[in-house]
Amino acid sequence: MAKKNEYSAGAKLRILRELESGEGTRMEVARKHNISVQTLVTWRHRYERYGMNGLEIQARNRRYSADLKMKAVEDYLSGQYSQYELIDKYQIASRTQLKNWIDKYNRHSSYKSVDEGANAMTKGRSTTWQERIEIVLYCTANQRDYGKTAAQFKVSYNQVYQWVKKHEEGGEDALQDGRGRKKAPEEL
Template sequence: MAAEISDGGACGLHPKKGFTSYPSSLKLAAVEDYLSGEGSLDAMCRKYGISSHAVLQQWITLYNQGHRDFKTRRAQEESGMAEKKKLSYEEKLQAVLYCIGHRLDYRQASEQYKITYQQIYNWVKKYQEQGETGLLDRR
């Protein structure tokens, strides 16, 4: 079995530091080109400068699940921090029941109630384990 050769030349031998960030437009273009049969995973990685097949395959999975916006990691972190807010017990309960009523669509519930995905996920988990008392603030 032949070893795979990178187009990075001598620079490709140096270890990378940190994560590579890709613009949403590049992600979408690469996925749509691949799905329309424009080339193989390898060809798309070379064409768009994507670090590995696994990265592109992850984008394809997200795309097929309906996450077509492809927010960058930084945009997700910034929006998550901006949206986090404290809700009353009644508002938490309402958000949890909304999420459960919409087949555990955490993303939709987080957008509806202007809270983070992690907040609604944790509240639903507590509600399922402990009932309404799981949502009480015990501080």
């Protein structure tokens, strides 16, 4: 398969014209130019919708608000629209982008607007046993939003995740730090 953005807008248009003139089937034209059939379909759809601008190579990724992402996913899940209709309605770059949002929704993850930016990784810090219990209870009370909990208590995402996991498996006692103590003979 061709590398991403290997073809200029003019080359894409020539390939589409070749397909439209009947010089071959989708599969034949795709093989001839070392691209997938889905790529041909995408190019055709973008050309029909946006003209030559739809075939241009994007210099940077498009930005979408969290609200737009949520509306697009809800519309898709309602069953009233196809993926292509939603791509047109919300001017989404691709079906893959929409699919990623749907997958994220189904995993119960939260959407971030690109303008909000990604949270920087927070370095873990030392905590007391009582603090860890409080953090776990807060996280479970907030639908396991590990990121929000980590930001609230200024600990790392990974720490919160591990503490919740330990709490589920062994209760509050599992949150105690057992490093540096000698094991009793029956524990060996």
